[in-house]
Amino acid sequence: MNLPDHLRAVLESGRQKRLLGYRGRFAPTPSGPLHLGNLRTALISWLQARLNNGEWLLRIDDLDTPRIRQGATESALADLRWLGLTWDGPVIMQSRRLGLYDSCLSALRGEQMIYPCRCSRRQLGAGRRYPGTCRDMARGWGLQDGRLPAWRLKVKAVDEPRCGDLVLRRSDGFIAYHLSTVVDELALGITEVVRGSDLAAVCIAQQAVIASLEEHPPSYRHTPLLCDSEGQKLSKRERAAGLAALQEKQWSSQQVVGWLAASLGLVDQHCSLSASELLQEIRARPVPLQRCWDQPDS
Template sequence: MSELSPAAALALVRGRFAPSPTGPLHFGSLVAAVASYLDARSRGGEWLVRIEDLDPPREIRGAADDILRTLEAFGLQWDGPVRYQSRRTHLYAAALSRLSEHAMAYPCACTRREIAAAARIGVDGPVYPGSCREGLPAGRSPRAWRLRVPAGPIALDDECFGVIAQDVARAVGDFVLRRADGWFAYQLAVVVDDADQAITRVVRGADLIDSSQRQILLQRLLDLPTPGYLHVPAAVDARGDKLSKQTRARPLEPSKASGALFAALGFLRQAPPAELAHASADVMLQWAQCHWRPDAIPPVRSLPAPAEWYR
């Protein structure tokens, strides 16, 4: 990717798609990829791909390469080099060090069992009760690092859902920045990467909407810019479960790219004309780029996926 002047970087729209290599892409992945791609391209912007490979126990060998091949087969061409989070840990370490130096992060010795026994349930599981906030208990060693979350609401201004305020301290508590296994947590890594890559538009599934206030808080504490946000409905099966490898979502097949893209555009309520149903991926994406209407996307957290995309 060519170097940009500060003024050009500020003016450029830049989106991203950031899958985890835990398996092949499925219909739900495609919806998020297509939405972020069209949002960036329709604004004359760049679209980057980042592999979020910070959870080795869940990752599948070869999945990252398979994801990239699938994106290419579906006509979703990205700009610049693909970035891998596992190769960027020095950036996350620097951010954690900065937070720690300003007393905004602290070590925690608690186990998951201890937290579950003492915590109430919030938006994303048990709310951390603050056991180590004022220092480690005697005789305990640090396992993880947490953010010292200030009280008060953090507002997300989402293009689809509008303003959603969340008191992160009450809804989540002091959340993890570096896990007990030594790997950096998603919330810190995604904030650092979005800023480092000058991402201006975050378009992703609404299953991640409750993470946004944590990320905005981190952006503020680290003096990083806040991108624009657009969350689209997550694709769910007949039971209401989000499509995933665990819920037996069908992998995308390059030979069926046109049908899958047409279904994804319909899912996003972009009303593709019937004559596009058998067009090539390139033709379909060109039409969608010229007719992209984010205002047509319903402000709901999930929608049922077509039955053929899960078992």
């Protein structure tokens, strides 16, 4: 693929970082306080990085500005610090990396690997795989009836039946999640992504984007979701309880870490220990974190 020199250099830098050892990341969206499920995933991701003597990066996925809530980023950083989950290097803000995503889009457009699509969600229906309606149609990239098109990736045939042609830039101008996430995993040299099992389904789509850039994907691990008493996954949208509710009950950070670890069977119930103490305890086991994975490695 014919990439501009600066983008090629960024991707090469990511490849070199991967050669140096394990690099993981936690990437919350600042759409509200982190709920306990988010924090449990952060804990597992942090443990996996530290067990592999690697680096753990913190990235804030703040591109979708209509969803961003004031103070949510600061709240997330405070929660992670309170739990003892320290990250390596500066906090990475996606909103400061727009030039990188735009360069990638321009390169894909220059290779005729993306195309404008004016299909609405109403036309497509919720949850349906995109049927390729606009792939071979001559449609302009500019305003039409006051609206810009979405930009879709021509997904290679081997992946197309599973995920369809993916939106990389939305019709409202926002960079789509699949593109920004993929570019960052590659540019930051992430070797393994640890995230909740609700995101397991996006692996195929993200691997398709990576293949279009002729790069190799990181490995992926998915953790079981933390559910409420009715078996429903916790969600910021429903304002699921975060640390504030436990702190109001005078829980210590050691109690919270112990409770999160016990919910995965890593320690006994009612165990109280710091994140660093939990790390030391798990290091002594022959198969660390094996029970934390809800999906097979990919």
